[in-house]
Amino acid sequence: MDAEPARWPSLSRLAGVFLAGTLSVQYLPTLPSVGLSTALLVAASAGSMFPRRASWRLAAAFVVAACWAAIHGAVGMERRLPVALEGVDVMVEGRIVDLPAMRGTDASFVLRPDKAWLGDETIDLDGDIRLSWFRAPVVPGACERWRLALRLRRPRGMVNPGGSDAERVALQRGIVAMGYVRDGPRNGVLGYVGVCAACWREHIAGGIEQLVGMDDARLLKALAVGDVRGLTLDDWDIARANGVSHLIAISGFHVGVAAVAGTGFVAALYALFPALALRSARRPVQASAGLAVAGAYSVLAGLGLPTVRTLLMIAVVVLATCARRQAGGASALALALLAVLVVDPLSVLSAGFWLSFSGVGLLMLCLPRAGRGVRAWLTELLRAQLLMTVALLPISLWFFGTASLVGLLSNLVAAPLVSFVVVPLTLAGCLCMAIAAPLAGPLLALAAGAMNAQWWMLEHMATWPGTRISVPGSGVWRVMLATAGAAWLFAPRGLPLRAFGAFAFLPLALPGRDVPESGAFRAWVLDVGQGLAVVVRTAGHTLVYDTGASFASGFDLGMGVVLPSLDALGTRDIDALVVSHGDSDHAGGASSVASRYPDAVRYLGEPSRGAVTGAACEAGHAWEWDGVRFRFIHPGPGDDPGKGNDRSCVLSIEGHSGRLLLTGDIGASVERSLRDVLADERPTVLTVPHHGSRYSSTAGFVDTVSPVIAIASAGWRNRFGHPHASVVARYRDAGSAFHSTAVDGAIELTFPRDAAPDIARRWRQSSRRYWRE
Template sequence: MREQAAIWLAPAFLAGVLAVQWMPVLPTQGWLLPVLVLSAWLAWSSAQARGVAFLLLGAAWAAWCGVRAMESRLPRELEGRDLSVTGTVSGLPQVRAEATRFVLTVERAAVGDEPVALDGRLRLAWYAAGGKAVPAIVPCARWHLTLRLKRPRGLVNPGGGDGERSALERGIVATGYVRDDASNRSTGVRMFCVDGWRAAIADGIERRVADVRSAALLRAFAIGDTRGLTQRDWELARANGASHLIAISGFHVGVAAVAGVWLARLAYACWPGFGLRVPRRQVQALAALLCAALYSALAGFGLPTVRTLLMIAVVALARCSRRHVSSAQALALALLAMLAADPLAVLSAGFWLSFAGVAFLIYSLSPRAQGWRGALRELTLAQAVMAVALLPLSLWFFGGACLVGALSNLLAVPLVSFLVVPLTLFGTALLLMAPPLAGPVLVAAGWLCAGLWWLFERMAGWPGAQVYVPAARPWALGLALLGAGWMLLPRGTPMRWLGALLFLPLAWPPVQRPQPGAFRLWMLDVGQGLAVVLRTREHALVFDAGARFPSDFDLGEAAVLPSLRALGIARLDLLVVSHADNDHAGGAPAVAQAHPAAARLGGEPERMPIATVPCAAGQSWNWDGVRFRMLGPAARAAAARGNDRSCVLLAEGTGGRVLLTGDIGLPAERGLPAAVGTGPPLVLQVPHHGSRTSSGPDLVRGLAPVLALVSSGWRNRFGHPHPLVAQRYAAFRVPMLNTAEQGAIEVDFPADAPPHMVRAWRRHRFRYWRE
């Protein structure tokens, strides 16, 4: 295939791959094999039909890989059973006081003495329990472990990430934890293993750079190791539009390739006669490719590094064959190579940010004046291009963008590109070849990182540093990308500024607001916990905010806040925390910090992680024709402790009502039907996740809800909702919806009609990778 043809064949192949990712169900392999063969033959034999053939080839290949990946997942019958697994630790383990988290590549697995088919990568946690410390888990070590596994399953919420898509893209076939078993043992460490070298480099940097944050940044710059970065660090990076600078980027690989060219030139300078035997240009190209490949391996073969490595490989091979390849041709061939190797890479946001960014740079920039002035001008223009080009993708993937990113990157990119990265890579090379010499170089790079972070901390406080937008439709993204291309047309093109108008459907999508007397409710998917968002026409409240775990995973930050942003709720009026248990109150500090003006009510205020005004029966207010009444805790429960002190909130619109009960049990349920009284149809949040000690017959009979909503975790260890409770609601003919099965649940309470479920997020826009 000629290189020029790749410029239009690569988009055709990409379109076929992308079309498959919208399928709810994949075709069987029996259908895919003939399509693969036919499209490959057509692409080879007919130049006229090559575009269509590549589209079909991309679709068939992506579907084939998707089927293989889904079939590799843990068989359902093995979920929750103990498996004996032998495998090798991949990547860099994350060690914390409460647990060590790591990825294990399976070599063989068995249930008892019977082998089972399990092949792929497992994401595991080894918890410190019973006073026993977790053994040291080092990269490249082989272990024989007893594991309890389940298929990948993530939370599904408005504006949230898709854990099952991420697991598919990363080749994770199961998640789980290590069981306490006498048979757990290490069986040695592989001698030649890149991850072992990466761990040694990370340890070397940590020992030589005293400042913890600077050491963490240098490890990220050197080998893509982000384990030492805190949530605050990432927030600062996002607020400055500099997340791409922290992890390994394509520029790092380019620096390594340039180092390879210099090494080749040094070799020719030392042995001039070598040039009479081997052409200089070809050797330089191969040296650049070799250094880039070695560094990409040390960086863990992240997607930006692979993209740049493939582009360098295309140019190097063209140079060796004495053929000219333009930047557009190199990018197209790299795209084809990436999709041929891993079509599931399109599931990653990094894929689109990486290739789209380079494509817009090629599209917009042309060679200009030489010298330092020309380089400075190109750098400035490149930052402007990236700010415009990647704005639509940032809004789409992350629900927000940084408005000061162009300015902060204008200062940070030269510092990182021309000083921090070269010094870091030089120090990394010294760590491997001459460790005593690495210290001063890495310390100097650490000082520069400290200065960079000081700058980021100042700029993060500027107005508009980080803005968020509601979720939009896919066509709005297409219009915004078209607008970016329009704005980046060559100088002299008339009315380029009109391209900015095409950003409006993505930046300001329409947000549906309930009518007076109506409201809308979202029960979010927060696992074994509770988080509910309720919105009237002009007001909004959050009832509970999910859990916060010792691993610093905060559902207030990860689920509640993204959902509020995606739903277009910019201002929160009230935060109600039913009681102080972690699965209800753990995420409250993150929500309170993001919305400091919101009033706060809570049960058990003395145990709360934030300051709250106590809930009490009799509190009431009215928002936009919707009446709110606090029905609990009653005065007799004020001295109690635990679940029965949960806040119980009733919201009453003109067409429907909802009762939010927290974790109350049978004692607190007594008298609730009388307190609720009669009125429009009622939707009930099932008390205490459907535990056996709640949802008594008197409550279900007395309230007669038209819909029961359960918030529980998938395969949770408590068995919620209890089968007897589920049977009780079924006996009273009350439909029950569970976030563990449905994802986030949206219920509409119109002013002139009974309440009804609008959508369940797990089934909304269903994709083949979703359980």
């Protein structure tokens, strides 16, 4: 009897198992060594050749995928800047690999090193470096080679509830160091790289800007070559509020439109010259032309994940066409997924991976084949947009903290207009810049007019209710359950009880919320680097004390950290905003927070400084929320208004069994003046004055307050040396548990009604991942 042939799992099952194996590694706090992972990978690969059962091969595929992802993760971490080189000036020669961005006189860009040295010693820098050049004397250009003196550090980001993970993004994008350019006589441009797609992108972007003007060009450049440097923070805010961010930069659908244009061009050639069919079959030539055009467009787009995924799917169809085989949608998607995971398993760390593959997969699963006629096409379009809005909402909440319900209506109008009008006109205009220059201007002007009309509509829709919904603590199981519920809800006819899929959204829509009881409260000292931001919540009220820094680019940590954290914590409204004083690291994000919550009462330490208005905080002013007393103990009415740091609002928050003291940037003189006021029998938690400066936290102050917990809000490796070693020692000698947001990330504090204050969570420690320092 013949031996039973070996069974191989289906392509879709293999891709699903490979994805599960790759994903399993990303939850590890540490990774196995490269040697161990390599040995396991070889053993699993060899073992997969022998079993007769498909289930054993699937198990082997899971191990192979996990080991392959672990190898990539470990190598990526090993390539990071050595710790010994942090804060040291090094010389680097390399090439600029993206489109440099200018904000005023400051430049930012990514440099890929060719050579690096410290003194006379060559050092190894294997990976990209994200750089800032403050007050750059010249504007760096794409594809240029430079020699620069750099001050570098390992990638490190702020860790907060609802915040983005900069260290994860750095690993996924191959960023091994971050830093800035130091002034030096040896800085200079060395020449140009021979062939570089970024240079073509910059040239095309410049041509668009020259033909239609800077303002009209900002959106067209993003659609043509993925150049988003001209987009403002308001532009991105409008896009997120309408759920159309995927349409601004080049999306996978736009690559598909480019491929269709390529096939259409070949079809027109064959129609004009029928004799071409005698030399080569039309369909393989059409398919190859579509792949070539899509590939060229993807290169100009910067080869982002959505474009790569679409390009791989097109390649599968083209290969099948050339081999005269049929390639179904599920097979093409599975092959594209496998290809992405093999080439770059760390792509699972990006939101684009999940939005891209989940969106296409759900469309294939849930949308029936459209009938003929305009009505059928419109019905399918409406159903597709409804599916994308509902099904991708849980994933958007997981990665971004917010989602848009208005996106359904916005995309119904924006998606067809951008994909079938604006993008084709823009690409045709770019092509005409090379072959028929007089036509380029009118085509781009038409594209700009259509885009501007649409953008005007989106600006108004961004003010509607439902543009920014958030869910506190949307855990991974809630997201998976809601996504599965969406697939069930929109499944083709024949599946029973489809309406019950809506119930899968209930855990996401109605998450549990731990509300403090009367006389108790909670506080979160957020990780805002070298600055301060604190959220305090009682049973029914919320207060924000300080809002982090603002930057020359227009970005501020009120927008980037405080608001996402409030969303993640389930805060619907805040009742009071306290800005301790006017320094940027405390007041920089105040305008963003005030704009979101205009009805909040505002108290300012320096009313004459800053972008928001409000009442001056004065010692003696007090109020009570839910059994918790809030009172200002500084500054007094007669204090010098020009004191700066010493004008900081000092706020005492007193619960039934504990007290939180928020001190801003007060110095030694204010500490001495407050010693009589600060005595309190309740256990005290303290935000360390002035981030732990050696000129604050005097011995008398520390002895008087005697905090059980002292927290310094400071930046990692900040240039001021905060918190100073002598200050840390002083608190620890007094019996205080000392913590710093630079080390712990955001810190959650609990002040129960009948127990001493305690730390409930330290974000960097409790959310350990192998890519975090």
